[in-house]
Amino acid sequence: DIQMTQSPSSVSASVGDRVTITCRASRDFSSWFAWYQHKPGKAPRLVIYAVSTLQGGVPSRFSGSGSGTNFSLTINNLQPEDFATYYCQQGMSFPLTFGQGTKVEIK
Amino acid sequence: QVQLVQSGAEVKKPGASVKVSCKTSGYTFSDYFIHWVRQAPGQGLEWMGRINPKSGGTSYAQKFQGRVTVTRDTSISTVYMELSRLRSDDTALYYCARDILQPVNYFDPWGQGTLVTVSS
Numbered sequence: 001d002i003q004m005t006q007s008p009s010s011v012s013a014s015v016g017d018r019v020t021i022t023c024r025a026s027r028d029f030s031s032w033f034a035w036y037q038h039k040p041g042k043a044p045r046l047v048i049y050a051v052s053t054l055q056g057g058v059p060s061r062f063s064g065s066g067s068g069t070n071f072s073l074t075i076n077n078l079q080p081e082d083f084a085t086y087y088c089q090q091g092m093s094f095p096l097t098f099g100q101g102t103k104v105e106i107k
Numbered sequence: 108q109v110q111l112v113q114s115g116a117e118v119k120k121p122g123a124s125v126k127v128s129c130k131t132s133g134y135t136f137s138d139y140f141i142h143w144v145r146q147a148p149g150q151g152l153e154w155m156g157r158i159n160p161k162s163g164g165t166s167y168a169q170k171f172q173g174r175v176t177v178t179r180d181t182s183i184s185t186v187y188m189e190l191s192r193l194r195s196d197d198t199a200l201y202y203c204a205r206d207i208l209q210p211v212n213y214f215d216p217w218g219q220g221t222l223v224t225v226s227s
Contacts, residue, residue, distance in 0.1 A: 034213045097154065099151070101151045
């Protein structure tokens, strides 16, 4: 199985800050990579797929980058609605696997 | 709009089976794979398997092989996930989710989740 390791596990930030979350994979899987936002009591939401493609309806302050085994999600100008847990996911190899999650908390 | 609506919460005893439904609407059912993902209390997301609604073909995570069965009923645009020989560590929120393309293994949208509690 491809292991996905996110860091940090949590981050405290203020409205207006820039936050970057990283995800490292145990092996290269090209560009089959996504990020999800998950809020308590709600279904997860796809934010970015194919490393850097913004899903429809997602604000442009979200961006993704990376290649090989290292990927990142950046949120610019953090807004109150962005406080959530974010998961990375690889979509190339079964079983599809997620990172353990990064909680973005209000400072 | 695209919607996935799941069946209600279940409480089961260890060793029993549970069958969760995922009714889809707002798109052509056969055009998009459906995945199942679960989240145990305090844990992250775990992929269980997927189905091709057109062919009925399935892929499962090895961890669940032999215990999970995903099926579909094309007449009512509904997918089912059955998990057998339940254990206490199967207590989780179970989600169905649609693939965004055909298939690329990215999930959006998701159902609202179905809580399955396994307790004696």
